Amino acid sequence: MRLIYFLAPRLLIAAITMFGVALLVFLSLRLIPGGYADIVLGPFATGAARDLLIQRYGLDEPIFVQFGKWLWALLQGDFGNSMVTNKPVIDEFLRRAPVTGELAILTLLLALAIGLPLGVWSGLAEGGAGGKGRLGRLVGALGASVPDFVIGSAFIFIFSKWSLGLKVGGFVPLDQGLWDNLKTMILPTVSLSVFAIALFLRTTRDAVLRVMTDGHILAAVARGQRPRDIVRHHVLRNAAIPVVTVTATYFGFLLGGAVIAEVLFSIPGVGYYIFSSLEERDYAVVQAGVLLAAFVFVSLNMVADFAYALIDPRIGAARSGT
Incomplete structure (x- = not known):
């Protein structure tokens, strides 16, 4: 019982902190000038090519829909694939x-x-x-x-x-x-x-x-x-x-x-x-x-x-x- 009293508030604070960090980094990245399509395709790409790339990664969806999908995948242990190499992110980190x-x-x-x-x-x-x-x-x-x-x-x-x-x-x-x-x-x-x-x-x-x-x-x-x-x-x-x-x-x-x-x-x-x-x-x-x-x-x-x-x-x- 003493261990539960010791751990419970810390685990709650940890969960709130992790959610706050996840939300902050997700929103901050999308506020950086120059999106993914701009960097990958360059300034001379056609609008059709940009739209195709954005749709491929779901970047045309409302931002909180994107965040919800990413958070749900995280809760299932899926960190996603790199948008550049298409390799699992967790494998690259390991x-x-x-x-x-x-x-x-x-x-x-x-x-x-x-x-x-x-x-x-x-x-x-x-x-x-x-x-x-x-x-x-x-x-x-x-x-x-x-x-x-x-x-x-x-x-x-x-x-x-x-x-x-x-x-x-x-x-x-x-x-x-x-x-x-x-x-x-x-x-x-x-x-x-x-x-x-x-x-x-x-x-x-x-x-x-x-x-x-x-x-x-x-x-x-x-x-x-x-x-x-x-x-x-x-x-x-x-x-x-x-x-x-x-x-x-x-x-x-x-x-x-x-x-x-x-x-x-x-x-x-x-x-x-x-x-x-x-x-x-x-x-x-x-x-x-x-x-x-x-x-x-x-x-x-x-x-x-x-x-x-x-x-x-x-x-x-x-x-x-x-």
Whole structure:
């Protein structure tokens, strides 16, 4: 019963969110200048050819009729076929998902491995001698200020002129060799990680600073506990909740398709597929891609909710109404 109280409101909110995303992306695509017939047939096509193509895909029907048909097909597990290749959309996403998944996992691992320790160190050192806390703020601000496409473009210029053992473009699948694959993934991973490192650093630092002023920390200090034990048993656990939130959100962004990095480095993942389909007005692909990205976000947020309850049982009890 407690689990039902915990899950029911979240599932309802998730369903409403998914419906809102589906409606928004469906309507937004049709407001973009230049419809599917204009892109496919070009400006010199005859009116008869345009009408035939529009009728073929049902684009001449009222927009909410089109939306209803698409939504009904989705509920039956049918994401439709690409309007360009006529291949099932879900098959194309499944084929590209491992590439995006690898990029997302590598980026997240690198960002956590660097950002979390720096954030804890910066939070503990805040106000200490030597300006260590200010150094952490500076690193976080610089990392968050430089867009990933600027970093990626700089990498492309540098490593195209001087190879330095890494490859720009020419993606190599993982099953064709681990090192050859990594040589094509290192640059996009690092370009995405810079912002993520700054994000985790600042989030962790702020969380540690907040926890350090709590009464139970001051009580532990008064009892004479060793600083190492205070950090391990009290600070890190209580500072984990905002870090879990940021991790789930950013990982959802990465899994949804790190579009800029994939396009810049010609990584054939989900983001690259959605971007190219948007240029071609392939409505079926873009609609399914945005909806799947939203589903990933919603699912990861629910996972984060469960993680909150595990980290702090008081949160789970409060949110389940007990």
